[in-house]
Amino acid sequence: MTVTLFIPCFVDSLYPRVGISMVRILERLGHRVECPEDIACCGQPAFNSGYWDESRLIAGPVLEKLKNKEAVVIASGSCGAMLKVFYPQMFHGLPQEADANVLSKKVWEFSDFLVAKLGVTDLGAKFPAKVTFHDGCHGLRELGIKKSPRRLLEKVQGIELIEMADAETCCGFGGTFAAKFPMISTAMGEVKCTSAAETSADYIVSNDSSCLMHIQGLLSRQGKPLKTIHLAEILAQQ
């Protein structure tokens, strides 16, 4: 199958290894991978701030470029939810509504694509470390993804998954929320880091780099030894 990668802006600039890992995994599974280089962002910041017209300035061209693809795969539940759940809402009643609905059915979050669409759980990955998994809220509640990333982690050799209390509690990132209400966002992140640290894991793993950017930002500032890593990076380790 031809898999079209949607690379979120922060993955492109800050976490290229996540995208590279996805390419390696999908190609190893025998799929043709493509990545439209002229897509920069899904338009979520403007959408979440209430500026739907401005969000559609970005979303419209994205929709146009992706609507005829076979499968669009995203290493972020948040950007995934934007394309899958919020594009149809944002284009409701507009000429692009039908396209948005068509695209919605073809958009996959990466871990769910592997498990639910491709039926793959064992990628032959090795990662000898103790990890705990953070459920990104958009992946969990907008896309309903809970089991797929765990099924993939279970098959990783040498890994020990220790669930934290409140794995489903938000890390406090929330996009522009983190900048508009940094005090609340930070407090939420501190609670998250405490829960994760209580597991004595070496890594916090998630299927969303945006959450990890926030969590790692706090951990680095506080000088904590706990590290963050995206699920795709673990799955690509041989």
Next chain:
Amino acid sequence: MSASSQARDFSAKARVITRDLRHRGLIQTALKKYEVARGRKASAFNDWQSARQAAAETKWDAINHLDTYLEELVAKLEARGTKVHWASTATQAREIILGIIKSKNARCIIKSKAMTAEEIHLNDAMEKQGYEVVESDLGEYIVQLRHEPPYHIVFPAMHLTRDDISDLFQRELGSAPTREPEELTMIARRALRKKYLAADIGITGANFAIAETGMISITENEGNARLTAALPKTMISLLGIEKVLPKMEDLALFLPMLATAGAGQAITCYNTMYGGPRQPGESDGPEEYHVVLLDNRRTELLADPEQRDALHCIRCGACLNVCPIFRNVGGHTYGTTYSGPIGSVITPHLRGLQDWKHLSASSSLCGACTETCPVKIDLHHHLLHNRRNASVEKPSSLERFAYKMFAFVANRPGLWQFSKEIARLLQPLHPLVKGTALDPAKSWTATRELAPVADESFKEWWRNRR
């Protein structure tokens, strides 16, 4: 962006309380206990998710046919001698209640818990007229003694420890210090019993109003609402018009559901139906019963098909309990009667979108509220709707310009690549301004490190690879 005074107040309070680790510990601990209890009781339902669906459908019916159910309710209430009053606004509701109090030459008023009374600032209005008002719910009594509003719609004093309460009682009631909850309760009970006997009027809220039978359902754990209703000669119930349920049998679902979602109880201790004043031949009950039905902009919410389901709310407080924002900022920071996710959804409707839109903005949109809501209100998506409505009604020109510029750059790959290179070039200079007023990422870097821009972006890797 011009922030309302309410928005500035919210941020100022949030800045202080999010650093208060004592507060954080207290609230997290209390709500963890709730979570455990609630999970246990929800699993006692055959199927909690089906129960939520059934409850949502019943409320959908009630709210979408509110006109007919309200008429039915009122006709049945009046048939048994209850005087029903319609209050369009908070002012009207206060005037109606003050009018009843005056006509009875009342002096002392006893109240059971009613968030609608908080909403219309009833106690203030009564006290200003010289009446003595006493809250009879233990938590409400405690916060009343502290001259503060309830912290949470179900647990008004959850922000206080036993020591805080003991200190308060020593100061206000002259009691001896104690850390025993039973003793603290007895201290309040001794003070309150006298008030019931002295009260001329009892004011209650309502949990549900049953159209079919014309009855007001009140559910409580302390028996204080029963005493409030039974002892004074005049009883007044103040309730929002959205409290209506079509049938008596609906309570078979809603009472256990409210108890479970609200407090992690199988059923609340006392569940009472009030059908009217004392009837001929009855030995107790008030001589007069007044029901005040409050609109206070609920009909405006009703007119909004997108967010009408916010009127499904049964005020269980479950969305507050699971909300990581509420858990960190606490109830008082919101500065309004209804806090947490439901408050952030409805307050902009009830009190003005531009003044209160910050409550809808101050959310990470995690959706824990929507997931837990027993009547399936689409809470976190309504926060998005409020944000959209606020920006359509009165856009911030700066923010709109920023998003337009962002779109302009994002839609031009060459320009986007150029801006990425600029960011990479400027990054080594960032430490020079980091944390200062010149730092463009100051709101992030005050507490968090910025992730470094990679030497080679994904797209660069992708191009180089081919």
